[in-house]
Amino acid sequence: xxxxxxxxxxxxxxxxxPPDSKELSKxxxxxxxxxxDVVSIPLxxxxxxxxxxxxxxxxxxxxxxxxxxxxxxxxxxxxxxxSSVSGTVKSVETVSHHMLxxxxxxxxxxxxSAPEPSWAPRDWQSLSGxxxxxxxxxxxxxxxxxxxxxxxxxxxxxxxxxxxxxLINAAECEPYLNCDYRLMLERPADLLDGTSMIMKVLxxxxxxxxxxxxxxxxxxxxxxxxxxxxxxxxxxxxxVKYPQGSEKQLIQAITGRVVPDxxxxxxxxxxxxxxxxxxxxxxxxxxxxPVYEKVLTVxxxxxxxxxxxxxxxGVTLRQIVDYLGGTTPDLAKVVLGGPMMGLNVSDFTxxxxxxxxxxxxxxxxxxxxxxxxxxxxxxxxxxxCPMGLNPMEVSAxxxxxxxxxxxAYGVRSCFECGCxxxxxxxxxxxxxxxxxxxxxxxxx
Amino acid sequence: xxxxxxxxxxxxxxxxxxxxxxGISPHxxxxxxxxxxxxxxxxxLAPALxxxxxxxxxxAAALLLVSVLxxxxxxxxxQKLFRRPIRVRDGSAVITGILLAMITPPSVPLYxxxxxxxxxxxxxxxxxxxLGFNVFxxxxxxxxxxxxxxxxxMTTAYVDPLSWLEAGSGAAxxxxxxxxxxxxxxxxxxAVLQHxxxxxxxxxxxxxxxxxxxxxxxxxxxxxxxxxFLLFRGIITWHAPAAMLVTVAVLTWIFGGExxxxxxxxxxxxxxxGLILGAFYMATDYVTSPSTPKGKLAFGxxxxxxxxxxxxxxxxxxxxxYAILLMNALTPCFERWFAPKRFAEPLKAKA
Numbered sequence: 001x002x003x004x005x006x007x008x009x010x011x012x013x014x015x016x017x018p019p020d021s022k023e024l025s026k027x028x029x030x031x032x033x034x035x036x037d038v039v040s041i042p043l044x045x046x047x048x049x050x051x052x053x054x055x056x057x058x059x060x061x062x063x064x065x066x067x068x069x070x071x072x073x074x075x076x077x078x079x080x081x082x083s084s085v086s087g088t089v090k091s092v093e094t095v096s097h098h099m100l101x102x103x104x105x106x107x108x109x110x111x112x113s114a115p116e117p118s119w120a121p122r123d124w125q126s127l128s129g130x131x132x133x134x135x136x137x138x139x140x141x142x143x144x145x146x147x148x149x150x151x152x153x154x155x156x157x158x159x160x161x162x163x164x165x166x167l168i169n170a171a172e173c174e175p176y177l178n179c180d181y182r183l184m185l186e187r188p189a190d191l192l193d194g195t196s197m198i199m200k201v202l203x204x205x206x207x208x209x210x211x212x213x214x215x216x217x218x219x220x221x222x223x224x225x226x227x228x229x230x231x232x233x234x235x236x237x238x239x240v241k242y243p244q245g246s247e248k249q250l251i252q253a254i255t256g257r258v259v260p261d262x263x264x265x266x267x268x269x270x271x272x273x274x275x276x277x278x279x280x281x282x283x284x285x286x287x288x289x290p291v292y293e294k295v296l297t298v299x300x301x302x303x304x305x306x307x308x309x310x311x312x313x314g315v316t317l318r319q320i321v322d323y324l325g326g327t328t329p330d331l332a333k334v335v336l337g338g339p340m341m342g343l344n345v346s347d348f349t350x351x352x353x354x355x356x357x358x359x360x361x362x363x364x365x366x367x368x369x370x371x372x373x374x375x376x377x378x379x380x381x382x383x384x385c386p387m388g389l390n391p392m393e394v395s396a397x398x399x400x401x402x403x404x405x406x407x408a409y410g411v412r413s414c415f416e417c418g419c420x421x422x423x424x425x426x427x428x429x430x431x432x433x434x435x436x437x438x439x440x441x442x443x444x
Numbered sequence: 445x446x447x448x449x450x451x452x453x454x455x456x457x458x459x460x461x462x463x464x465x466x467g468i469s470p471h472x473x474x475x476x477x478x479x480x481x482x483x484x485x486x487x488x489l490a491p492a493l494x495x496x497x498x499x500x501x502x503x504a505a506a507l508l509l510v511s512v513l514x515x516x517x518x519x520x521x522x523q524k525l526f527r528r529p530i531r532v533r534d535g536s537a538v539i540t541g542i543l544l545a546m547i548t549p550p551s552v553p554l555y556x557x558x559x560x561x562x563x564x565x566x567x568x569x570x571x572x573x574x575l576g577f578n579v580f581x582x583x584x585x586x587x588x589x590x591x592x593x594x595x596x597x598m599t600t601a602y603v604d605p606l607s608w609l610e611a612g613s614g615a616a617x618x619x620x621x622x623x624x625x626x627x628x629x630x631x632x633x634x635a636v637l638q639h640x641x642x643x644x645x646x647x648x649x650x651x652x653x654x655x656x657x658x659x660x661x662x663x664x665x666x667x668x669x670x671x672x673f674l675l676f677r678g679i680i681t682w683h684a685p686a687a688m689l690v691t692v693a694v695l696t697w698i699f700g701g702e703x704x705x706x707x708x709x710x711x712x713x714x715x716x717x718g719l720i721l722g723a724f725y726m727a728t729d730y731v732t733s734p735s736t737p738k739g740k741l742a743f744g745x746x747x748x749x750x751x752x753x754x755x756x757x758x759x760x761x762x763x764x765x766y767a768i769l770l771m772n773a774l775t776p777c778f779e780r781w782f783a784p785k786r787f788a789e790p791l792k793a794k795a
Contacts, residue, residue: 261790368473379735388786418470
């Protein structure tokens with residue numbers, strides 16, 4: 001199957017080209033971090049819900065094996081959570097969480113003498129789409145790129161908007177991050193098989209893996225791994241531009257379809273999944289392995305040794321930092337995710353959840369730390385906004401407390417990619433003004 | 445809870461833990477700052493200013509110095525008075541000072557410059573909220589104010605370039621000379637030709653700055669080069685300057701001639717007066733001009749239209765300043781009319 005990748009352009013409106021800083025970790029193979037003595041598994045690893053999504057189904061002193069179910073959904077957006085280690089439940093209490101500060105969780109003492117579980121390949125090609133979907137749900141797969149939306153729900157689009165195309169988001173447009181890139185290099189066949197599985201679940205004939213042209217080795221690896229059973233999967237090579245990995249931008253870049261304002265991708269017949277999620281689907285369907293590990297990039301000039309790590313869920317930042325040799329004295333910011341959209345934290349007791357794609361340790365010289373000044377109306381934020389919004393007017397109204405007036409400038413369409421604030425010469429926190437304006441204008 | 449695990453190599457001894465910052469995303473920045481932009485603009489004007497100081501001598505240097513110092517000091521005092529952070533180091537008042545000096549005849553009495561600076565910085569800019577909030581271009585209002593208060597100085601204080609060489613140190617006593625546009629206004633193209641000799645000599649004098657005028661009117665070529673430098677550095681876009689220059693060229697070609705439609709001399713008009721300076725440095729002012737490409741095109745078109753109208757039909761020989769000021773007033777409307785194009789239309793509710 002020597003079908004070459006197809007060259008595409010990119011999304012049309014706005015976008016930026018920040019220095020990608022990927023060189024810090026792009027050539028480092030995925031390394032499995034040894035299991036620590038104790039893990040703190042939060043029972044909240046997904047998109048935020050109004051009420052707790054999951055409750056514990058184990059009690060103190062229960063013996064656990066790796067991959068055993070420990071949390072069941074009690075909210076329709078909840079997903080199963082499995083033990084990432086073999087050992088004994090030390091306590092069922094609250095643990096740190098990167099967004100919610102404290103959430104219910106299970107703390108497990110690791111038993112190093114326990115045998116390694118074996119996840120044997122099975123004949124997944126004879127499974128029906130519906131069977132695969134229930135396996136995916138049981139395995140607790142969520143969007144691994146950071147959003148954490150339950151995958152089984154995303155793969156069950158509403159009947160009134162039929163889906164005809166699957167897009168795999170392999171853009172990894174955030175600077176520093178390389179975990180998807182490494183997965184493509186090291187496990188291209190699994191990614192392609194995972195894509196075939198999702199196609200079967202959705203009942204679509206066509207899938208594109210959208211990948212930026214700064215990853216030629218990954219394109220080559222995927223081309224070489226293609227076999228007869230990957231018919232219908234194309235490689236869409238896109239001109240590098242941030243935020244290519246945003247759903248709406250990726251759909252436009254590859255299919256030319258424009259998702260209407262306020263609608264989901266299914267409105268134009270598309271479903272987007274990222275690389276990590278697709279690999280998780282593969283592991284669930286082909287190996288029967290639930291999600292309890294996560295591949296993430298640990299990078300930045302503030303960590304002694306950058307790495308692409310495969311870690312158990314529930315491993316804390318402190319344990320990762322210790323494993324990688326500590327931080328540097330000029331460390332200034334710790335960011336979960338990429339530097340454009342990632343969440344800034346300062347608590348090293350935070351455990352890894354399913355949505356982590358990277359942990360960045362940024363030094364003073366890397367991180368934007370300055371105070372901001374008045375808007376000079378240069379219009380750079382407008383010209384780089386991929387949604388065609390007007391961040392400078394939003395920021396002016398938000399600063400004046402006139403939040404209702406921000407609606408006219410499309411503040412609700414903002415997905416907080418950060419292009420505006422990255423460019424702003426006055427270093428105004430435009431994303432913050434956008435977020436604030438959205439909060440002050442709740443959708444009823 | 446700002447803590448971190450810092451280990452000095454080869455030991456358990458811990459140094460002071462780094463202080464962690466928390467803030468909103470994005471966590472990286474392009475590195476291009478307000479001050480960086482402003483000082484690049486200053487840099488781009490340096491060749492033209494150097495040429496002017498050569499042409500008009502210490503008089504021009506003194507004018508520049510007084511103008512810049514007045515603007516910077518008044519801005520600092522205003523910011524102190526209004527309890528705002530002192531931001532004069534961002535270079536924006538320096539640019540106003542430079543531009544103000546460039547649009548004032550070189551041998552005006554120096555004491556009028558602080559007055560113009562007071563108008564530009566205090567009234568036009570700081571009173572309405574400071575950088576980013578002024579409706580009108582401060583330097584241009586400063587000039588309009590001087591035109592109203594000191595009309596004689598503002599229209600006659602032009603000197604021939606290099607006259608300071610001939611007059612020795614008596615540059616201040618230099619005989620006033622008429623700018624090419626004044627010659628054109630009062631004596632038509634014949635008067636200009638008579639003064640300069642031939643058409644070619646007119647163009648070369650204009651391009652190189654060998655004619656009487658304000659500092660911003662003289663070395664058209666060097667000012668244009670500065671503008672092109674700003675274009676390549678991505679500090680300004682082509683929209684407003686191109687629209688403005690093309691409009692003036694077309695209109696002066698059609699209506700500017702003395703022997704019917706289409707007999708005008710667009711090149712003469714392009715190289716003359718403050719058109720180049722206005723196009724690259726004032727019609728592109730972030731604060732007082734529209735921020736979208738279409739808005740900028742419309743703005744440039746409007747400025748070009750008004751400039752040609754004032755030059756050809758108005759009472760003043762030169763109209764760039766008033767044309768830009770009038771369009772400044774329309775900028776808020778342009779921002780509304782030419783709003784950025786959205787990624788997608790809102791989803792229509794199905795009936």
